[in-house]
Each structure stands twice: as C-alpha cells, then as structure tokens.
Amino acid sequence: MSTFARTRGAAALTAGAVSLALLTACGGSTEKAADDKPAAGASAEAGKGAFPVALKNAWGNTEVKKKPLKVATVSDGDTSIALALGVVPVITPDVEDGGKVPEYKQRAIDKLGAGKLKTYDDTDGTAYEAIAAEAPDVILGVNTWEMDKDYDKLSPIAPVVTYTDKKQADTMTWQERLKTAAKALGLEAKAEEVIAASAKVTSDAAAAHPEFKGKTYTYTVVHPEQISFMSYGAQDPGVFEQLGFTKTDKAKNYAPDKNGVSLENLDQLDADVLLLTYPFGDRGVISPAELEGNKLFQSLNAVKNKHLAVIPSETNLASSLAYPDPLNAPWVVEKLTPILAKAVAGQ
Structure with missing residues (x-):
C-alpha cells in the first residue's frame, strides 16, 4: 500500500498503447x-x-x-x-x-x-x-x-x-x-x-518520456490539519520514481510522523517539479487560492518557472495515488503521465 495517505473515501490522498496495456491489466x-x-x-x-x-x-x-x-x-x-x-x-x-x-x-x-x-x-x-x-x-x-x-x-x-x-x-x-x-x-x-501488464504500462511510459529521468519532485497534499510533504525520505518509491523522478534533498527532513510544512517553510517544497493536490478543497488547512497566492510560495523556482501541477482529486487520481490497486495503478500512469509532461515542460 502506498504510504501517501491513510483515509480512504476522503481522497486523502496515490496514449493508445498505454490504454491497451491498461485494459489488459484491468480486466481478465x-x-x-x-x-x-x-x-x-x-x-x-x-x-x-x-x-x-x-x-x-x-x-x-x-x-x-x-x-x-x-x-x-x-x-x-x-x-x-x-x-x-x-x-x-x-x-x-x-x-x-x-x-x-x-x-x-x-x-x-x-x-x-x-x-x-x-x-x-x-x-x-x-x-x-x-x-x-x-x-x-x-x-x-x-x-x-x-x-x-x-x-x-x-x-x-x-x-x-x-x-x-x-x-x-x-x-x-x-x-x-x-x-x-x-x-x-x-x-x-x-x-x-x-x-x-501493469509494470509494462509504467516502463513504456517512462521510456516514452526520457525527460522525466533524474528530475526531482515534491508531492504535497493539503490536509485539514496541515500541508503535508508526502514524498518524504522513507516513503517507498512510488509511481513518480518508477517513471524516472527522484526525491529532493529536502525529503530527508520528513518522515511519516513528521511531514507537516508550515507557511514559513514553504521553500521546503521546491523541486524541479512541484505536485500538489487539494482533496479537501477549501476545507484544507489553507485554500488553494490562499496557498497559491502566498508570496513565499510564488517565489519557489518550480512555481515561477511553471513546473507546478495540481493533481485532481475529483477524478479519483489523487486517491488512486494514495491507494494503488490492480485496477487503478496502470490507470494512474495513463492519467498522470501527461500532467507530469506538462509540468516538466513548464506549460
């Protein structure tokens, strides 16, 4: 199980060839x-x-x-x-x-x-x-x-x-x-x-996007009680790393029981690619508008250079990242890959 989150149901948060392989994995x-x-x-x-x-x-x-x-x-x-x-x-x-x-x-x-x-x-x-x-x-x-x-x-x-x-x-x-x-x-x-079949979906996506390899990433979830640094050092390699990304050097500062990021320390989130999700919407500890309007947040290189992406929670993508299973794991790769490609390209 992914260690990104623990509360199912709250979405706590983890191309043609891909779709074909996905169907192979998802059916039987x-x-x-x-x-x-x-x-x-x-x-x-x-x-x-x-x-x-x-x-x-x-x-x-x-x-x-x-x-x-x-x-x-x-x-x-x-x-x-x-x-x-x-x-x-x-x-x-x-x-x-x-x-x-x-x-x-x-x-x-x-x-x-x-x-x-x-x-x-x-x-x-x-x-x-x-x-x-x-x-x-x-x-x-x-x-x-x-x-x-x-x-x-x-x-x-x-x-x-x-x-x-x-x-x-x-x-x-x-x-x-x-x-x-x-x-x-x-x-x-x-x-x-x-x-x-699921592994092939992931390896094919990684091969199709060599620009992912070696790029650092931070995955952040805005929970009701805190902004959470979810790609902490002890977190098992998940789909981001299977696609070629690596954790930032700041990941070592965080752990499953120590992953809160204060507004004064938002610089800790910076990476080649910054990924956010708001599974609780405006019920998070800070609203999307407030966080993305924060001056320190806006000063992050990932934000300034448009290497920022929001992982949608309304489509089940955020919850599927948190809770991978045999059906959603290849689907996550299918849906996540274009989001990551745009973030890496600064689009």
Whole structure:
C-alpha cells in the first residue's frame, strides 16, 4: 500500500498503447475453464491452482477446500482485486460517491460484461447479513482496515482471505495483496499476468518520456490539519520514481510522523517539479487560492518557472495515488503521465 495517505473515501490522498496495456491489466478473460461452470457473479480463469488451499492469517487459519465460484468482498480494494483477476463479486460494499463508478473500475466491469455490481450499504460498516445472504464460497479481505472487528463475524459465513499479520493492513503492496487473493482463488497465473501488464504500462511510459529521468519532485497534499510533504525520505518509491523522478534533498527532513510544512517553510517544497493536490478543497488547512497566492510560495523556482501541477482529486487520481490497486495503478500512469509532461515542460 502506498504510504501517501491513510483515509480512504476522503481522497486523502496515490496514449493508445498505454490504454491497451491498461485494459489488459484491468480486466481478465471471461473464458471459462472446461471443468468449472461459474455461478452468476463469478468467472473462472485459466491458471487454476491446486485445492484445498490452506492460508494462515492474523486471526487463525483459512482453508479453501475447492475452487471458489462465489466471491464476496469487504472493501473497494478487494473488489478491484477480484475484478482484476476476472472475478465478479457476488456482493461488494457500496463505496461510490453519488453512484459514479471510477473510470478504471468501469472499464473492468464492462470488459467482464458484469453490468452493475450488487452492493451493500457500508455506512455502518460491513453488512454481515447481506454477505451471508449471498452464500459466498470465500470472502476477500486483504485490503481492509476493519478485519480486526470483522473476522469473527465473517469467518462463520465463509473462509476469509486476509493478511497474515495485522501490520500488513498498512504495509502490503497491491501486488502482494493480489497474490494472496489469487492463491485462494486458484488464479495465481492470472495475478502474474496482471502485475506484468501493469509494470509494462509504467516502463513504456517512462521510456516514452526520457525527460522525466533524474528530475526531482515534491508531492504535497493539503490536509485539514496541515500541508503535508508526502514524498518524504522513507516513503517507498512510488509511481513518480518508477517513471524516472527522484526525491529532493529536502525529503530527508520528513518522515511519516513528521511531514507537516508550515507557511514559513514553504521553500521546503521546491523541486524541479512541484505536485500538489487539494482533496479537501477549501476545507484544507489553507485554500488553494490562499496557498497559491502566498508570496513565499510564488517565489519557489518550480512555481515561477511553471513546473507546478495540481493533481485532481475529483477524478479519483489523487486517491488512486494514495491507494494503488490492480485496477487503478496502470490507470494512474495513463492519467498522470501527461500532467507530469506538462509540468516538466513548464506549460
């Protein structure tokens, strides 16, 4: 998981060839294996694993006795994992703001011919009864922060696939989450295909933009409580660095628990390219107009030379940067690359 942010839903914030590769990563064949006839809500894939599958988790052990055909999910990230593997969940939490499905997710749904996903209202948390009513063969929960309170109520319904250590709720990469789920679903070969396709999208974009290589960047998120220096030294290399950018020397001054930047220290944000996002709009600690009108901010080389870009939050790009998953990771590259190209060019 990206360490850019921790609050899902608040958007806390992380060309033709790219689009083609994106579709490869985001869908999954709907071709059915000869010996499996998936029930409504699931699609079987080639590359089945052997069953039964035994998986340890932070609360005990999970055994999946036979290839699951009905899969329930307890988070949006888990839904993305299922869809990327070519599996349409029988039920998933309703996380869409105003019913609008993100572009990357809709692409996968359309590719699988799934129509509208069946959802439960997650306003008050996981809806155990709604999940039980669908009689799932397995429940995916490798991308949730709620498993500590959910596990005991979910495990009597169906085998729960989740992380082996509670700390992994924050630390697992999307690739690791995908592989864990894929093992339980007998789709390990498909997971490797998805990971390879996503990596190719990124490497192709980097090769197409050699001007990115070696440019320093700062990624800044305006939260309600502070202006946050998110590309701090200990932050794992993310999509910016995979595309060729490097952290500034100021990154070493910041850490996950020490990343606030005061108005008096806005010079700390300067870099070859400065990237900002305002996921809370005017509810941030400072409004976009106030920050961008600040004299010290205006004196930054990145600002003066127009090497500044705002990452939009209304399109799910900022939240996808914060929370990469198998569907949005290649989509982020597709949408972010032209923004970065303009910033590097000073346009």
